[in-house]
Amino acid sequence: MLKYIIKRLLAGVLTMVVLITVAFFMMHAMPGGPFSPSEEKNVPKQVLERIAASYGLDQPVWKQYLNYWKNLLRGDLGISYKTIGTVNEKIAGHFPYSARVGGLAVIFSLLVGIPMGLIAALHRGKAADMATLALATIGISVPVFVLSLLLGYLFSYKLKWLPTYGLDSWACYILPVVCLSFNPIAYIARQTRSSMLEALEQDYIRTARAKGVSELMVVAKHALKNALTPVITYLGPLVAGLLTGSFIVESRFAIPGLGYYFVRSISDRDYTMIMGIVIFFGLFVVICNLVSDILLAIVDPRVKLENE
Amino acid sequence: MNLLEVKNLNTSFHIGVGTVHAVRGISFHVAQGESVGIVGESGSGKSVTMLSVTGLLPDYAEVSADTIRFDGRELTKLSRKEVRALHGSEIGMIFQDPMTSLNPLFTVENQLTEPLKLHRRMDKRAARARALELLRQVDIPNPEARLKQYPHELSGGLRQRVMIAMAIACEPKMIIADEPTTALDVTIQAQILELLQTLKRESNASIIMITHDMGVIASMCSRILVMYGGAVCEQGDVREIFYGAKHPYTWGLLNSIPKVHQKRGEKLVPIVGTPPDMLQPPAGCPFSPRCRYCMPVCRAYMPPVTALSDTHSVACHLMHPKAPKIGRED
Ligand SMILES: Nc1ncnc2c1ncn2[C@@H]1O[C@H](COP(=O)(O)OP(=O)(O)OP(=O)(O)O)[C@@H](O)[C@H]1O
Ligand code: SF4
Ligand SMILES: [Mg+2]
Numbered sequence: 001m002l003k004y005i006i007k008r009l010l011a012g013v014l015t016m017v018v019l020i021t022v023a024f025f026m027m028h029a030m031p032g033g034p035f036s037p038s039e040e041k042n043v044p045k046q047v048l049e050r051i052a053a054s055y056g057l058d059q060p061v062w063k064q065y066l067n068y069w070k071n072l073l074r075g076d077l078g079i080s081y082k083t084i085g086t087v088n089e090k091i092a093g094h095f096p097y098s099a100r101v102g103g104l105a106v107i108f109s110l111l112v113g114i115p116m117g118l119i120a121a122l123h124r125g126k127a128a129d130m131a132t133l134a135l136a137t138i139g140i141s142v143p144v145f146v147l148s149l150l151l152g153y154l155f156s157y158k159l160k161w162l163p164t165y166g167l168d169s170w171a172c173y174i175l176p177v178v179c180l181s182f183n184p185i186a187y188i189a190r191q192t193r194s195s196m197l198e199a200l201e202q203d204y205i206r207t208a209r210a211k212g213v214s215e216l217m218v219v220a221k222h223a224l225k226n227a228l229t230p231v232i233t234y235l236g237p238l239v240a241g242l243l244t245g246s247f248i249v250e251s252r253f254a255i256p257g258l259g260y261y262f263v264r265s266i267s268d269r270d271y272t273m274i275m276g277i278v279i280f281f282g283l284f285v286v287i288c289n290l291v292s293d294i295l296l297a298i299v300d301p302r303v304k305l306e307n308e
Numbered sequence: 309m310n311l312l313e314v315k316n317l318n319t320s321f322h323i324g325v326g327t328v329h330a331v332r333g334i335s336f337h338v339a340q341g342e343s344v345g346i347v348g349e350s351g352s353g354k355s356v357t358m359l360s361v362t363g364l365l366p367d368y369a370e371v372s373a374d375t376i377r378f379d380g381r382e383l384t385k386l387s388r389k390e391v392r393a394l395h396g397s398e399i400g401m402i403f404q405d406p407m408t409s410l411n412p413l414f415t416v417e418n419q420l421t422e423p424l425k426l427h428r429r430m431d432k433r434a435a436r437a438r439a440l441e442l443l444r445q446v447d448i449p450n451p452e453a454r455l456k457q458y459p460h461e462l463s464g465g466l467r468q469r470v471m472i473a474m475a476i477a478c479e480p481k482m483i484i485a486d487e488p489t490t491a492l493d494v495t496i497q498a499q500i501l502e503l504l505q506t507l508k509r510e511s512n513a514s515i516i517m518i519t520h521d522m523g524v525i526a527s528m529c530s531r532i533l534v535m536y537g538g539a540v541c542e543q544g545d546v547r548e549i550f551y552g553a554k555h556p557y558t559w560g561l562l563n564s565i566p567k568v569h570q571k572r573g574e575k576l577v578p579i580v581g582t583p584p585d586m587l588q589p590p591a592g593c594p595f596s597p598r599c600r601y602c603m604p605v606c607r608a609y610m611p612p613v614t615a616l617s618d619t620h621s622v623a624c625h626l627m628h629p630k631a632p633k634i635g636r637e638d
Contacts, residue, residue, distance in 0.1 A: 155567055202410040210403075211396035211423040211474065225413045301458040302412055 053073035098245030098257030117192025139186025165254035236292030345525035348535035400475030408468035537594025544620035
């Protein structure tokens, strides 16, 4: 187990090196730069060049790349070019907002999606099943920005039940969490439904019944554990995706989260911010996937961690 | 006394394209301590018969019977809960494929102690002790270690032994083994059969052995039910079937057993043709499309059951006094 985790972490480091390199050069390949005249129209050209030089931006890209690594290996992500403070501070400051909304969305998705899928599977072909399938189809096909506009219009503007922006009260969380959860709920419900139906068809279910196990325990113990393994696999990408924040939801509901700042830093050509957030997201994804793989191996003993 | 008595059992499945008449009017009984074999080709309704009797079919199955009497109780009149109380306690079941019949996500201990906790109200320690005893009884070496393992860590033979241990955990009055050896290697098959024979000798349980294999029946059972197309076409004790079979399908089955003196390369005699489509079973004798002795009456009318002795009965129009006298040929 430990050997496996170390191996996976090493693979993760390799992934990160590739990610950092690709991101760095792609970022520099984008037209314009943090202090190019096209960005800052009101500042004289000479001043801009001076600022750029003070950040080492006048050096060749490969030299900048090596410099970046030098700082990075000391844990220093640099200072933001376009906002006040270091990138480390920025990430530490904004991530909690995304994580809080995203974490709630993960919990909400699981709490709604799994029971929905179960109810649908246990009432296969009946009204509850049809309703779930319909909802799941809508949930997968409606884009988040449409949803956030619709819900915002309805509940904040028309009905005035919920606040439109900020995170000052618990009510502020409702709309962003619901928007973020919609898609995952649909996916989890569909996945749970189909894997539950499959589990219920298995021979070991008949064996359990032949032992006199009650119908409730057949479902809740023997079938459910098997049905949830695909959901566990999905947990890694889900947590990684939701906790890192969504630009659409964060900008729509004015949440000062990382998802929002990531996109802003790209349009600002805030190189150090871009790189910092890319690295943070990358690490986060690597760790989430590792944790969900370990979780899966704990639940399903057939999954051999060592051989992967 | 009869432990199990079934009269006029009918089971059908309502599926999209129509109704599958899997079992059509079966009657049989199993005496206390007796071993009965059920043979027949794939799809003849052997499994469905036993699942109907024990109430383990899915909801869309329609089961009706004049009587399903087990140990003095009328199962058709019991509630689901009352029937469930019999499962695993008074009726133990062993299924065909040990690879898929155990839950992959729970340990042997968890699955083996389940019926003990349910029916015997044993606590964890008592159930564990009994589980160890059971694993020894089914000849599993190193039982302490096996208890902690998961099914995928065991070979097919070991898994089937665990299945058997589970079935006999609460010392059932009746054990139903549905092709317990079909999915195993030949050498393992022999070992499992031997184990079943030992268990049979040591207990007073009745055994119903479902199989394709006449050889298995000959070594285990005292009585045989031959099924074809969802009906019993012939039943009798082992001698009556092996030496005095009267039904053309039974002849076919007997001719397909490899013989001791069979020369190498000499082909077994298979029964030509395919089993009937149970969505639209033939109006008359289900075997008529494949029967060498088929007469016009066979296609029109279901053959009546003719009793030849207290134990031996046949459902074939050849038993009619006016029918041609035909004997079994090799
Ligand atoms: N759950 C089900 N739904 C629909 N049809 C079924 C179901 N179970 C069995 N059948 C049908 O009932 C018929 C009898 O099946 P059964 O499983 O009893 O055969 P069998 O004699 O046990 O064969 P095998 O030797 O292959 O196990 C078959 O035609 C089968 O397709
Ligand atoms: S009833 Fe007719 S068709 Fe059926 S087995 Fe007898 S002889 Fe053959
Ligand atoms: Mg079968």
